[in-house]
Amino acid sequence: MNFGVLPLPNINNITVVGSGIMGHGIAQISAMNGYDVILRDIEERFLDSAMNKIRWSLDKLVEKNKINKQQSDKIYGRIKPIVDLKDALVDTDLLIEAVPEDLILKKKVYSEVDQFAQESTIYSSNTSTLPISEISQLTSRPERFIGLHFFNPPQLMKLVEVIPGARTDNSIVDVGINFVKSLGKDPILCNKDVPGFIVNRIFIPLVHEAAYCLESDGKSMTQIDSSVKFKMFLPMGIFELADYTGLDVIYKATVEMYSRDKKVVNPHPKIEELFSSGKYGKKSGDGFYSYGDKNYERIPLSEEEAKQYDPIRILSVAINNAAWLISNNVCTKEDVELALKLGMGIKKDLFEIGKEFGYEKIINTLNQLQERNGSFYAPDPYLKSFSA
Ligand code: 3HC
Numbered sequence: 554m555n556f557g558v559l560p561l562p563n564i565n566n567i568t569v570v571g572s573g574i575m576g577h578g579i580a581q582i583s584a585m586n587g588y589d590v591i592l593r594d595i596e597e598r599f600l601d602s603a604m605n606k607i608r609w610s611l612d613k614l615v616e617k618n619k620i621n622k623q624q625s626d627k628i629y630g631r632i633k634p635i636v637d638l639k640d641a642l643v644d645t646d647l648l649i650e651a652v653p654e655d656l657i658l659k660k661k662v663y664s665e666v667d668q669f670a671q672e673s674t675i676y677s678s679n680t681s682t683l684p685i686s687e688i689s690q691l692t693s694r695p696e697r698f699i700g701l702h703f704f705n706p707p708q709l710m711k712l713v714e715v716i717p718g719a720r721t722d723n724s725i726v727d728v729g730i731n732f733v734k735s736l737g738k739d740p741i742l743c744n745k746d747v748p749g750f751i752v753n754r755i756f757i758p759l760v761h762e763a764a765y766c767l768e769s770d771g772k773s774m775t776q777i778d779s780s781v782k783f784k785m786f787l788p789m790g791i792f793e794l795a796d797y798t799g800l801d802v803i804y805k806a807t808v809e810m811y812s813r814d815k816k817v818v819n820p821h822p823k824i825e826e827l828f829s830s831g832k833y834g835k836k837s838g839d840g841f842y843s844y845g846d847k848n849y850e851r852i853p854l855s856e857e858e859a860k861q862y863d864p865i866r867i868l869s870v871a872i873n874n875a876a877w878l879i880s881n882n883v884c885t886k887e888d889v890e891l892a893l894k895l896g897m898g899i900k901k902d903l904f905e906i907g908k909e910f911g912y913e914k915i916i917n918t919l920n921q922l923q924e925r926n927g928s929f930y931a932p933d934p935y936l937k938s939f940s941a
Contacts, residue, residue, distance in 0.1 A: 567647050568641050572592050572594040572602075578703070579651060579679065580632050581708055583736065586737060589631055593638060593641040604632070608629060611625040647674070648676050649677050653801075654805040663692045674697075679701060680700060699716070699728070700715065712895035713740050717729075749806070754877070757806050761819055761820055763867055764823040778790020779854040792840075795840065796834030796840035799833050819926060865914060873930070880933050912939040
């Protein structure tokens with residue numbers, strides 16, 4: 554069975570290191586597209602939980618007639634959970650590292666991987682915010698190293714950002730792009746190795762901005778979330794999405810991005826507070842909202858509640874960071890729009906939504922925020938072309 558193009562001729566065996574939300578999903582879609590996959594984690598119990606999630610997801614796909622039961626069993630059988638790293642790397646053509654966002658941890662993982670991987674193995678990282686050039690320098694093969702950034706849930710989101718590091722060989726960029734296509738996903742090349750790449754440069758600051766709005770605007774979380782869903786056309790509210798992604802992921806991404814570039818996000822203390830108290834969102838049962846123990850849960854949001862709030866401040870920050878990406882040649886306007894559609898499920902072009910709200914209003918909002926809160930909010934020069 555193959556949902557993508559075809560497995561790449563030189564890549565048969567994949568090892569995914571790290572079996573969390575992203576790792577298990579990447580293992581699953583690789584197996585769904587014909588690859589033999591080893592899923593590696595440091596303890597059996599993490600792998601058991603990952604395999605249960607894969608089984609749940611495959612059952613959902615059977616329920617929806619996307620695959621049949623026989624195919625589901627075959628896919629499941631293609632994924633081998635292994636704890637021993639040496640065994641996990643014996644025959645690997647492509648390593649996909651998906652361990653938590655911590656450079657010290659990644660350094661440890663790559664120094665171990667380097668002991669056992671074959672010379673021909675290509676390394677890739679699903680890092681969401683750490684610079685590919687920095688991680689690749691921790692390995693024996695920066696030329697054969699590429700960023701492949703998937704989106705949650707990897708089983709459903711079509712986007713993969715492909716990020717070359719400073720020393721990545723062009724042939725490896727091609728392999729990365731073709732591998733993504735072979736998974737039936739859409740690669741978007743990130744021309745510069747900037748903090749947050751494309752989508753997280755927009756998504757992470759939005760969570761913080763929504764927290765400022767919650768603090769200052771006297772509205773409830775579901776009112777703000779409903780306005781984001783029904784007026785900004787995101788499939789989830791922003792607090793809902795933060796919980797779904799994980800406050801641990803968002804907090805670590807914030808720290809990494811902010812330490813490298815103060816212009817990328819205006820951190821709100823609520824994120825650190827939730828992280829420090831173990832409220833990671835859906836996965837821990839508590840975050841902005843509280844959850845039961847179902848695999849997948851949604852927050853009820855409504856058009857009625859959306860009428861109670863104008864998300865102009867949240868929208869303005871999203872558009873300003875999108876404009877920054879274009880001004881700085883990280884990607885084109887078309888790529889930003891496509892990335893937001895495929896990576897975050899946004900149902901309309903962001904700059905079109907901006908037009909409906911009015912660019913004069915957006916620039917005024919940013920100017921006021923800049924006066925009160927500093928240069929993070931300074932309107933990007935690219936926006937001026939919209940208000941002219
Ligand atoms: N596998 C299979 N099925 C799944 C699934 C999975 N992993 N996850 C959810 N589903 C199923 C649900 O159970 C549901 O089934 P049901 O109809 O039987 O209840 C079905 O998919 C559809 O779910 P919804 O009714 O909730 O419908 P949506 O149309 O809203 O689709 C969604 C769900 C695709 C998750 C959509 O809400 C979405 O796109 N949300 C935004 C996700 C996003 O922004 N991701 C990126 C975050 S940033 C990131 O990942 C980067 C990182 O570096 C931080």
